[in-house]
Amino acid sequence: MAVNDSDLELLHAYLDSELPVSECEGLWRRLAIERDLMGELDRLREDHAVRTMVWNSLEPDDSSIARLQAKLMRATRREDFTYWIGNAARIMASAAALILFGFTVGWLGRDRFNAVPNLANIPSNGSHMAAAGSGPQLPLASKYAVEVHDRTGKLVTVQQFDSMEDAQRFVHDIQAAQSAAPSGGDSIISPAMDKF
């Protein structure tokens, strides 16, 4: 009886020790009876032995192994060197970027740190508080303040000048205006000289 493909597959699984025990018992019974099947199994075993010899012949000799390992070690050393160089370059680039960023922020924001107080926030008691972003601003160090009060003594405004001469001129102008007024009405204001 010729061996069919299904039986061949069964024999291959048996030779590979992949046949379940129950199927092995059935195969053994058939092998005891069917001579063609037994003959095919013997032929497969011979082929298997030849192929095993071929696989073993593919194993390299010691010099090939040594050559491969030497090449591999050189490649891994090169890989390590490239990695460390790349890492160092990344760290230096990051540090340089941070320094540049900090410098840029500082350069752009330099005027903000020199901000002057808002005149509207300067209390009448003469204390100065810095307030950014509202109203006209003069440097603190250059202020010559002239308080202007109405007749009731209520503070109307505080005029800031860069120089004493400007402040004195302002007071003189106010006084001249008051002198020229027909009468001393409510609208007339009298400056009060700041102590300077």
Add this chain to the structure above:
Amino acid sequence: MSLEENGRQPEAALSTNELFERAVRLHSRRLLAIARAIVGTRASPEDVVQQAFMNLYQHRDRYDWREAGGLMRRTVVNESLRILRQPHMSVLPDETGDPSGASQSPSRHMIESETVIQVRRAIDRLPENFRAALVLCEYEKLSYAQIAETLDASIPQVKTWIHRGRRQLAELLRAYAEQT
């Protein structure tokens, strides 16, 4: 002998690089044979194995190098199959002899008989998956399940590859025998 660790050395003090180098020394021989069986004359087995090792080395911190046999085998097989699937492969000189060019030992000369050469050539004519399945089954002595995991295939697929590979080999060798 399968790809199992033997002669364990103290591992606690070994760095990842040292464990990697030890795994390379342990498994190079068999992995080169596997690469040779799969790529045949279509590529250099040494280049295939080296590239596979370098791929692992670049991500070496991810793996446990104390039991690296299966990982290295799977990587070499995948790299071998990837090389074969590239277009424009050129056939390299048959390295059936001693690749280093040194004289063969008497035992190697016996092995390199005409039959072995013919079987090698017949194996080289098989489809790549058939070759890979056969070498893992008959040389590495892996189970069908292990072969399926290595080749990322199902067990029935592996059984089919092995069965059809052996059948094609038998037909090729029968045709050769009829010619001689």
